[in-house]
Amino acid sequence: xxxxxxxxxxxxxxxxxxxxxxxxxxxxxxxxxxxxxxxxxxxxxxxxxxxxxxxxxxxxxxxxxxxxxxxxxxxxxxxxxxxxxxxxxxxxxxxxxxxxxxxxxxxxxxxxxxxxxxxxxxxxxxxxxxxxxxxxxxxxxxxxxxxxxxxxx
Numbered sequence: 638x639x640x641x642x643x644x645x646x647x648x649x650x651x652x653x654x655x656x657x658x659x660x661x662x663x664x665x666x667x668x669x670x671x672x673x674x675x676x677x678x679x680x681x682x683x684x685x686x687x688x689x690x691x692x693x694x695x696x697x698x699x700x701x702x703x704x705x706x707x708x709x710x711x712x713x714x715x716x717x718x719x720x721x722x723x724x725x726x727x728x729x730x731x732x733x734x735x736x737x738x739x740x741x742x743x744x745x746x747x748x749x750x751x752x753x754x755x756x757x758x759x760x761x762x763x764x765x766x767x768x769x770x771x772x773x774x775x776x777x778x779x780x781x782x783x784x785x786x787x788x789x790x
Contacts, residue, residue: 642693642790643715644747646739646754647722649704652732663731667696670706673728677721690714690721697788698751700781702774703758705738707751707788712742744790751785 649665663669674696679687690710698707710718722735739750759778763770 640693641712641742642709643712644697644739644741644744645708645710645715645719645722645737646741646747646751647706647708648736648738648754648758649706649728650734650736651704663729664701665699665704665706665728665733666701667699667706669728670699670708671696673725673733674708674718674722677725678718681721681724682717686717690718694718698781698785700755700778702778702781703755703762705751705754705758707747707785715740744788748785748788752782755782755785 649670651663651665671694674694675687675691678690682690692714693709693711694714695709696706697709698705700706708718708722719737719740722737725733725735727733738754739747741747741750755778766774
């Protein structure tokens with residue numbers, strides 16, 4: 638039996654209501670994004686909604702440089718997960734907003750969309766940072782891109 642999944646490429650806007658202030662941020666991880674979404678599912682859809690969503694729910698990929706993530710949910714439950722994601726307002730008491738960049742039914746199309754988004758976001762990051770871009774940042778970004786390429790179901 639084949640499980641049908643949906644993959645969402647999401648962008649996390651950190652602190653959308655205030656200007657970026659150095660030292661006033663949180664590093665997003667698979668763990669804290671997953672917990673924030675699970676908490677939102679629980680609050681908005683109850684324990685049964687959470688239990689039905691957890692079957693294939695997984696945060697597959699997170700890049701804290703560009704704030705792009707890939708989230709997997711079952712085909713039957715993805716709308717509930719997506720609705721809960723839009724209702725997440727904070728991660729660790731830090732205000733955030735999620736923006737859906739791509740929704741796909743297969744991982745290959747998701748990888749393509751995620752790589753395209755990552756390249757565009759990293760170009761934007763390089764323009765924002767300017768001369769302060771370190772070789773380490775480029776190396777870390779290349780590692781994140783490699784993680785997308787090896788993603789499996």
